[in-house]
Amino acid sequence: MSELGALWAGIGLLSDWPVILMMILGLLFGIITGAIPGFSTPLAISVMLPVTFGMESLQAIVFLTCIYAGGNFGSSISAILINIPGSPQAIVTGLDGYPMTRQGRGSEALGVAVSASAVGNLIGAIFLILILPLLVQFALSFGPPELFLVGVIGLTIIASLHKSFLKAAVAGLFGVLIGTVGMTDTGAVRGTWGFYELLDGVPLIPALIGLIGFSELFVMLQRSYVVQDDLDNAGGEKSRSLSQLLSGFVKTFRHPISLLRASTIGVIIGGLPGAGATVASVVSYNEGRRYSKRSANFGKGEPEGVINSEAANNASEGGALALLLSLGIPGGLATAVLIGGFMLQGLVPGPRLFMDNPALMYGVMSAQIFASFMLLFFGLLVSFYAAKIIRVPNMVLIPLIALFSIIGTYAVKLLMFDVYIMLVFAVIGIVLRKFDYPLIAVILGLILGPILDSQLMRTFQGAGGLSSSIFLERPLSLLLLGILILSLVPLTVRLVKDYYRRKSAGTRENAAS
Amino acid sequence: MKASQPLVALAGTGEVVMIWLRSINKVKYDLMVLLAILGYATYYYIEVRSLSAQTINLLLIEPVYWLLFVSVLALIGNNIRRARQAVKSSTDSEQVSSATPDNGVPSEFLKRGLWFGIMTVLYVLGLDTLGFVSSSFLYLACLTYLLGARSIWVSVVLPAVVVGFLYVSMVVFLRFSLPDGILI
Numbered sequence: 001m002s003e004l005g006a007l008w009a010g011i012g013l014l015s016d017w018p019v020i021l022m023m024i025l026g027l028l029f030g031i032i033t034g035a036i037p038g039f040s041t042p043l044a045i046s047v048m049l050p051v052t053f054g055m056e057s058l059q060a061i062v063f064l065t066c067i068y069a070g071g072n073f074g075s076s077i078s079a080i081l082i083n084i085p086g087s088p089q090a091i092v093t094g095l096d097g098y099p100m101t102r103q104g105r106g107s108e109a110l111g112v113a114v115s116a117s118a119v120g121n122l123i124g125a126i127f128l129i130l131i132l133p134l135l136v137q138f139a140l141s142f143g144p145p146e147l148f149l150v151g152v153i154g155l156t157i158i159a160s161l162h163k164s165f166l167k168a169a170v171a172g173l174f175g176v177l178i179g180t181v182g183m184t185d186t187g188a189v190r191g192t193w194g195f196y197e198l199l200d201g202v203p204l205i206p207a208l209i210g211l212i213g214f215s216e217l218f219v220m221l222q223r224s225y226v227v228q229d230d231l232d233n234a235g236g237e238k239s240r241s242l243s244q245l246l247s248g249f250v251k252t253f254r255h256p257i258s259l260l261r262a263s264t265i266g267v268i269i270g271g272l273p274g275a276g277a278t279v280a281s282v283v284s285y286n287e288g289r290r291y292s293k294r295s296a297n298f299g300k301g302e303p304e305g306v307i308n309s310e311a312a313n314n315a316s317e318g319g320a321l322a323l324l325l326s327l328g329i330p331g332g333l334a335t336a337v338l339i340g341g342f343m344l345q346g347l348v349p350g351p352r353l354f355m356d357n358p359a360l361m362y363g364v365m366s367a368q369i370f371a372s373f374m375l376l377f378f379g380l381l382v383s384f385y386a387a388k389i390i391r392v393p394n395m396v397l398i399p400l401i402a403l404f405s406i407i408g409t410y411a412v413k414l415l416m417f418d419v420y421i422m423l424v425f426a427v428i429g430i431v432l433r434k435f436d437y438p439l440i441a442v443i444l445g446l447i448l449g450p451i452l453d454s455q456l457m458r459t460f461q462g463a464g465g466l467s468s469s470i471f472l473e474r475p476l477s478l479l480l481l482g483i484l485i486l487s488l489v490p491l492t493v494r495l496v497k498d499y500y501r502r503k504s505a506g507t508r509e510n511a512a513s
Numbered sequence: 514m515k516a517s518q519p520l521v522a523l524a525g526t527g528e529v530v531m532i533w534l535r536s537i538n539k540v541k542y543d544l545m546v547l548l549a550i551l552g553y554a555t556y557y558y559i560e561v562r563s564l565s566a567q568t569i570n571l572l573l574i575e576p577v578y579w580l581l582f583v584s585v586l587a588l589i590g591n592n593i594r595r596a597r598q599a600v601k602s603s604t605d606s607e608q609v610s611s612a613t614p615d616n617g618v619p620s621e622f623l624k625r626g627l628w629f630g631i632m633t634v635l636y637v638l639g640l641d642t643l644g645f646v647s648s649s650f651l652y653l654a655c656l657t658y659l660l661g662a663r664s665i666w667v668s669v670v671l672p673a674v675v676v677g678f679l680y681v682s683m684v685v686f687l688r689f690s691l692p693d694g695i696l697i
Contacts, residue, residue, distance in 0.1 A: 395660035
């Protein structure tokens, strides 16, 4: 069967109504669970794995991939409305989404997120079908030195996270150290304090909920409502939300370059093993900020910030699926769980699957395109009602979020230890907030720490030692080193400017005295 | 004349010391946080250094630790310098507040924060003892009440509905095993 014939056959399979129903249910489940703090996308997929056992192959796989797509968007809802990302990939969405909510523009931010997510997902799906072989070949040529450099490039965003570079650096480096806790590839156990639960490293979801979620609840305690401004009457609020939602929805399309750049970054990083949606959104946000005319507004409620984050984390699904479907390599945790879904159907993701079931594979890939259009509608629908969360008084919202967060944390591995870890990180988060340290830098360090550590170890083991030639003699490494140096230029300029500003201020003071 | 010179010098030194002490006092909480971070990092670094395959285990941790060390020292120096400037120019505490966060916290917030913290710790400890349903219901009911809700709908009905929904969806539908104790 030719590639085009297989594509048409795959699209034909999607006309079956149970497949369409499964797509809708998967999207809705993904969006709703994604919006619940702690209910990560991998968790949502894993809890639904047993349900797919009795389904036909296409229904089951499409159902799970739609949960993946819905979850990628859904996690932005809570990040925007209450500054608690449903999953790590929405961390940077909250950087601009939540300030928009605080300004009374929460619905607009949700509208932006819906359309950016749908476009990101669509571009990811098109990449998946068209550029899959090239993309996979490129990602496969990345060795440990290149993956290490990708991690270092991701870390450079820390420099731009706070007005005080030193505070951001301390927070980020502290996060990297915590991220390296656990058992290494060499079998050494580091910093576990004797807790065997930490052998796999500090669990990210409890740490995230504690650092960002619970510490945010303490901030919320100071206010009666998430949005302190006047609460309009029900009808006014409703129409305002709807018009805001639609205006945000349209606003995304006024930034086609950002959309395309973010989606491309998302697809490429999503296709790198171990990088995933979180790194994609962070790198995309950083690049978006670098090139935006409104870069000064980033972090203060800039819709372009939401676009950069959401388009990238949704597009990363295309890259991650490319890697999974063509080579059977999971790009991240969510795709690793997806492998379980394939296994339940007696399918093994990889080149062989394409040869044996081309129509099925093209059906799965084409479903992503249809899911993108469905996401537009269901995303808006859920967002419209989700926006009402800001009308709930904090005395009700805080206990409910706390309960969902604790149970969500517990549900990841059914371990009370994770809940204790979450509380420890909550205390750290409250202290760091109080003293004005950027929490996002700690989280970034936590995520990138294990990647940097394992890739550096592999580089060391592969070359029998570390020397600059490892990075300088590989063309891809050299290219990434160039990007790294370029990304450090704005920081250097800022530090030099700060130094001279302080120096001139000191000179003026001395002259005055 | 000559005899008074050492006294003047001593007074000058005393003034400098006083300025330093007052500066450190202004930023003492910042310093405590930084020293706690550095303390944890140093403990971790020493622990990893003591491992057998030291070179490979320290590949990332060593440069990160030293970068953190230098950043913490620079931040401590920066904080003290700013506080010292503020003390020296005898400005009011507003200037210092740029180096240190505002410690003035409303008592109502403190009370709410305290209740929230205590109730959450009690809830987490009670999950394994009482069980998910009873401890979650008590947590929601008590916390909404303590945070100011005085409606029976908010403090009794809502917790019952939420806990019931969570129990049915997670235990019955998703087949999760939630913590159970002497109750459910």
